[in-house]
Amino acid sequence: MTSLEDLPAPQIDPSDPPAWRRILLKLSGEAFADPEVGRGVDSGIVASYASQLADLYGRGVQVACVVGGGNIWRGLSDAATGMERVTADNMGMLATVINALALQDALEREQVPTRVQSAITVQQVAEPFIRRRAMRHLELGRVVIFAGGTGNPFFTTDTTAALRAAEIGAEVILKATNVDGVYTSDPRIDPDAERLTDVTFTEVLQRNLRVMDAAAIALCRDNAIPIVVLDLSVEGNIRRVVWGEKIGTLVHDRSGGGGS
Secondary structure, X not given: OOOHHXXXXXXXXXXXXXXXXXEEEEEOHXXXXXXXXXXXXXXXXXXXXXXXXXXXXXXXXXXXXXXXXXXXXXXXXXXXXXXXXXXXXXXXXXXXXXXXXXXXXXXXXXXXXXXXXXXXXXXXXXXXXXXXXXXXXXXXXXXXXXXXXXXXXXXXXXXXXXXXXXXXXXXXXXXXXXXXXXEOOOOOOOOOOOEEOEEEHHHHHHOOOOOOOHHHHHHHHHOOOOEEEEEOOOOOHHHHHHOOOOOOEEEEOHHHOOOO
């Protein structure tokens, strides 16, 4: 029986090329949870993500993911109860490994070969993060899931996403959220909130827009990596974005283009 490891890497159809050939998808921990509960891992939701990523894999797009752990443990907020911040953040990094394994299992049930790489050592369940090895996995058609954050406390998984995207040469970061883009204020509270379709890194920082944290935005700006904020719960959104359809909010440096 042919194993997933023996499958040839799917190729891009030259008659229908994507806007981006190597992407990094940022999934928050909350994206793994049942929205009514807000905690734990909802296997149906994770399966829907895996199905969308399998579609990209089948079209030859190289996919990497960074996952959060807030559905299991939120280091910053839990540290506020009195726990030492470093300990709380370390627990949060371990939580991301659980989500990474859940996503790996869902992808492999879609017949997509994967690798989980962790910035903290958990060698029984994940490889250590090694940049060249990660890039080779992508070239061979494997989806690479990055867990363990940066391996250091005080850094968010947003910053991890920006860092890993720069390290592997990702052409775009897709930030999955539960809203359809970036708004001038919280649309759930402010009925006058305006959705932005196109914004620069500088505007995000100056207007304190809730896209990613400031360190992540600065990393993306310095490395000219555009960010697309989109609602991943809408089936097919991720493929449409990767093929250049204007969905959600594009954050980029206008002088350097944005890819779509």
